[in-house]
Amino acid sequence: QVQLVESGGGVVQPGRSLRLSCAASGFTFSAFGMHWVRQAPGKGLEWVAVVSYGGSDKYYAESVKGRFTISRDNSGNTLYLEMNSLRPEDTAVYYCAKDGEVAWPYYYYVDVWGKGTTVSVSS
Amino acid sequence: VVLTQSPATLSVSPGERATLSCRASQNISGDYLAWYQQKPGQAPKLLIYRTSSRATDIPDRFSGSGSVRDFILTISRLEPEDFAVYYCQQYVTSPRGYTFGPGTKLELK
Numbered sequence: 001q002v003q004l005v006e007s008g009g010g011v012v013q014p015g016r017s018l019r020l021s022c023a024a025s026g027f028t029f030s031a032f033g034m035h036w037v038r039q040a041p042g043k044g045l046e047w048v049a050v051v052s053y054g055g056s057d058k059y060y061a062e063s064v065k066g067r068f069t070i071s072r073d074n075s076g077n078t079l080y081l082e083m084n085s086l087r088p089e090d091t092a093v094y095y096c097a098k099d100g101e102v103a104w105p106y107y108y109y110v111d112v113w114g115k116g117t118t119v120s121v122s123s
Numbered sequence: 124v125v126l127t128q129s130p131a132t133l134s135v136s137p138g139e140r141a142t143l144s145c146r147a148s149q150n151i152s153g154d155y156l157a158w159y160q161q162k163p164g165q166a167p168k169l170l171i172y173r174t175s176s177r178a179t180d181i182p183d184r185f186s187g188s189g190s191v192r193d194f195i196l197t198i199s200r201l202e203p204e205d206f207a208v209y210y211c212q213q214y215v216t217s218p219r220g221y222t223f224g225p226g227t228k229l230e231l232k
Contacts, residue, residue, distance in 0.1 A: 115165075
């Protein structure tokens with residue numbers, strides 16, 4: 001079955017860096033755009049970034065632009081989120097999610113989500 | 124483009140009908156509107172895409188409708204497992220990305 005498993009979360013000090021990973025299985029990873037979506041404690045969902053199926057096109061929310069980098073390894077079926085200059089407001093559960101259909105650069109909705117990994121930014 | 128959801132909290136009894144609203148600040152294509160359900164401690168789950176298409180294995184008591192700026196998620200006969208938070212989401216073309224509404228919490232009356 002289609003599965004997404006995030007890892008790499010943890011507690012980090014403000015200004016430091018962290019890299020999240022998302023291991024994908026059960027589908028042709030290289031055919032779908034992939035997203036990161038986050039949820040701060042007790043808050044709603046915030047879209048963070050997307051990468052097209054080939055990895056060449058990347059888009060970011062304004063709140064993370066210039067600090068976060070999304071990337072993918074299609075040979076290893078893994079999605080990444082490199083987070084630099086972390087701030088307390090980046091504290092959240094980070095979900096990776098798969099595009100609903102094959103499209104360029106990405107599709108209108110996501111149809112599968114991982115269980116998430118928790119990032120806490122605190123001194 | 125901003126999405127507004129109402130009400131913020133809806134108290135309903137099992138077996139009753141629930142109507143959740145999502146309003147966009149600008150006109151959007153019906154293809155661009157989706158709904159997700161999130162239960163406590165769980166990841167969101169896709170319910171409805173392209174305004175009215177049910178995702179795989181979603182019961183037919185869930186239905187979506189709407190156009191232009193106003194979209195509705197209807198749950199016709201509430202089951203105990205339907206009490207959750209519901210988010211609408213739109214695909215944005217400029218700047219590229221997604222926007223989520225703030226959510227409607229459906230709670231047991």
